[in-house]
Amino acid sequence: MYFKQIQTPGLGCFSYVLGCPAARACVVVDPRRDIDCYLEIARDEGMRITGVIETHLHADHISGGQELRAATGAPIHIHPGAGVSYPHEPLLEGQIIEAGAARMEVLYTPGHTPNSVSLLVSDLVRSPDPAMLLTGDVLFVGDIGRPDLPGAAILDEQVQNLHDSLYVKLAKLPPELEVYPAHGQGSLCGRGMSAKGVSTLGYERRANAMLRFADFAAFKKAILSRLPARPKSFSHIIETNRRGAPLRDSCPQERELPPERFAALMEAPDTVVIDSRDAAAYGGTHIPGSLNIGFEKQLANWVGMSVAPGAKICIVAADRERASAMRLELFRIGYDDILGHLAGGMSAWTLSGRPVASLPQMSVHDLAAALSGETPPLLLDVRTDAEWEDGHAPQAVHRPFADILERGPDVCLTGPVAVVCGSGYRSNIIGSALAASGCADVRSVAGGMIAWTRAGLPTVTS
Numbered sequence: 001m002y003f004k005q006i007q008t009p010g011l012g013c014f015s016y017v018l019g020c021p022a023a024r025a026c027v028v029v030d031p032r033r034d035i036d037c038y039l040e041i042a043r044d045e046g047m048r049i050t051g052v053i054e055t056h057l058h059a060d061h062i063s064g065g066q067e068l069r070a071a072t073g074a075p076i077h078i079h080p081g082a083g084v085s086y087p088h089e090p091l092l093e094g095q096i097i098e099a100g101a102a103r104m105e106v107l108y109t110p111g112h113t114p115n116s117v118s119l120l121v122s123d124l125v126r127s128p129d130p131a132m133l134l135t136g137d138v139l140f141v142g143d144i145g146r147p148d149l150p151g152a153a154i155l156d157e158q159v160q161n162l163h164d165s166l167y168v169k170l171a172k173l174p175p176e177l178e179v180y181p182a183h184g185q186g187s188l189c190g191r192g193m194s195a196k197g198v199s200t201l202g203y204e205r206r207a208n209a210m211l212r213f214a215d216f217a218a219f220k221k222a223i224l225s226r227l228p229a230r231p232k233s234f235s236h237i238i239e240t241n242r243r244g245a246p247l248r249d250s251c252p253q254e255r256e257l258p259p260e261r262f263a264a265l266m267e268a269p270d271t272v273v274i275d276s277r278d279a280a281a282y283g284g285t286h287i288p289g290s291l292n293i294g295f296e297k298q299l300a301n302w303v304g305m306s307v308a309p310g311a312k313i314c315i316v317a318a319d320r321e322r323a324s325a326m327r328l329e330l331f332r333i334g335y336d337d338i339l340g341h342l343a344g345g346m347s348a349w350t351l352s353g354r355p356v357a358s359l360p361q362m363s364v365h366d367l368a369a370a371l372s373g374e375t376p377p378l379l380l381d382v383r384t385d386a387e388w389e390d391g392h393a394p395q396a397v398h399r400p401f402a403d404i405l406e407r408g409p410d411v412c413l414t415g416p417v418a419v420v421c422g423s424g425y426r427s428n429i430i431g432s433a434l435a436a437s438g439c440a441d442v443r444s445v446a447g448g449m450i451a452w453t454r455a456g457l458p459t460v461t462s
Contacts (some may be wrong), residue, residue, distance in 0.1 A: 001018065002021055002047070002102070003016070003102070004016065005197055005198070007184070009297055010329065011060060011332065012187030013060070014030070014197060015028065015032055016028070017029075017038060017041050017042075018099060019100060020101040021046050023100025024046055025100050026047040026049055027051040027052070028049055028052050029054075030054060030055055030182045031067075032061060032063075032064050033061065033062040033063065033067060033331060034067075035068050049072040050074055051075055051077060053091070053119065054076065055119070055135075055136030056079070056115055056117070056136050057084070057113055058237065059237055059238050060183075060237065060301075060304075061332050062240055062245045062332060066246075075088065077089045077090070078091055078115070082113075082242065083115075084243075086244035093108040101124045102123065104120070105121075105122075109136070109169060111159075111165045112145030112158075113158075114154065116136050116137060116138050118139075119134040120133055121133065130173075130174075131178065132178040132180055133177045133201065136181070136182045139204065140194075141181060141199040142204075143193045143194075143210060144210040144211070147159050147162050148224075148230070155224075159224070163216055170201065173201055179198065179199045179200060180197070180198055226386055229305065229401070229402035232309060232405075233304030236309035236310075246336065248331065251338075252337065254324065254338075254340070257339070257341065258348070262342045262343075262349070265312075265340070266314050271312040271339070272307050272312070273290035273314045274303070274307065274315055276299070276315065276317045276318070276323075277294065280446075281346075283358060283360060283361040283428070286316070286432075287346075288355055288357040290432065291306060292428045292431075293306060295326055300330070300332060300333045302425075302426075303335065305402060306433070309334060309335065311337070313337065315338065316341065316345065316349075359432060360444070361424075363445075363451075364455050367418055367420075368455075377441075378397060378417045378418070379396045380396070380417055380420070381393070381449075382401040382419060382420070383400070383422055384400055384401070388462060391461050392459060392462070393459060393460075394459075408437075417443070419434070419444050420445040420448055420452070422449055422450060423447065423450050425448075428444045431444040
């Protein structure tokens, strides 16, 4: 049996190719939207992609199922409860799908979504007994799937389903089964996932705190506490996957825009300028009104938190290669309406004589001095509740990142504002958003609370 796990950096997504070179057939499970890697594997191993399996209706990334079906003719298999509107083959409890020596049995395991399945996998060359379990998003390495994404109306039902899938159905399976989830560290589909891509059922039963509750009440209380923020993009991604994503060929082509064309396009309604340079570069000079979401490994998650899915996007990047890489990240989460990127970057914009702005980067030492001065700035801490409770500056006002983006800062912004997060990344996003909304005196705390604590400055806990 051929088996390969494929990781998508940043989003924390895992997809899988299972098949049999002898039978010249393989199946792709939970594919990402850019499908070249699957086509290359099939070609290199002499296999034909005969099926696509979705373990559930994904919320954090656009599925590559439509791309694979268009490229190979392979049918898409998904649970009928997903309610998809594109042609598909239903996945039912106990159903068997084979690709030569690779045998997959469907287990209905709702909880993360009402339509989630897992796949019990056997390598028929070695034994008919299952060797591994592809758990989708019901069970991760070190965590379990969050049940809230389908909506509050069915949350209680989802929690019960999740408990039954984990504590009843999967509890009947042997401990030596290898566990391969659909997500790992970096995903927002859980909250405490390991960086490892594989475990065993036995080890998770011993070491995964979410599998060790004595009763349902304790399980429910724990699973509903401190749920991760839900990005703006998730509802859009779910509905796009339900309808079937448009093919890449139908999306706007990549374009380099000279400053005059870039300036004209950015004035259109619903257009967002995303500057993907690092905090220092953006802080020095940027296009007024642009949003700083630096290119780092979880870029897609931060875009999903910060930018409405229907927005038209203009990109500012350090260079052409980084602009192309960012375009791919956005494509993976369904931000398809990309008007282009600034040719020549900020240097070309500045030399064109157009207006520029800055976002001052404030050191923690300068912040401490300012806070003890006669006119201290408002210190706005935008970290999560858990981060805040672990320790914060005594003078800080707490407004979580997601809340500010959804409802505004809800604090007085008539005076100077210093924004602080963990490392200085989120504070630049919020700082740029506040400046774009009219806050005239805002700065970002370089190094964030990491730098604050390492400098020996005082903190308090809540």
